Amino acid sequence: MIQREGDRLKVSGDLTMATVAALHDGLGPVAPGAAALVVDLSEVGVVDSAAVGLLLAWLRQAQKSSVELRFENLPQNLTSLAQMYGVAELLSV
Numbered sequence: 751m752i753q754r755e756g757d758r759l760k761v762s763g764d765l766t767m768a769t770v771a772a773l774h775d776g777l778g779p780v781a782p783g784a785a786a787l788v789v790d791l792s793e794v795g796v797v798d799s800a801a802v803g804l805l806l807a808w809l810r811q812a813q814k815s816s817v818e819l820r821f822e823n824l825p826q827n828l829t830s831l832a833q834m835y836g837v838a839e840l841l842s843v
Contacts, residue, residue: 762793765801792823
């Protein structure tokens with residue numbers, strides 16, 4: 751589930767192959783020139799490699815609109831997956 755409060759998105763629940771397909775458009779419309787968006791992942795539970803793919807897709811979507819996207823409060827298991835796949839720098843972890 752994603753709750754949007756201005757330029758802040760709060761993601762909760764599991765980010766797995768079974769759940770991420772419904773979240774790919776979770777950033778919603780990203781207007782060019784908009785302020786930076788912050789994605790808070792403090793309430794995310796179970797993750798798998800699909801979570802990493804979702805975050806990278808969101809980054810691409812934001813970059814196409816020239817909007818800065820920052821991730822905060824990544825769960826340790828998600829950070830570990832990003833490091834294992836060599837994309838931790840892209841996610842700023």
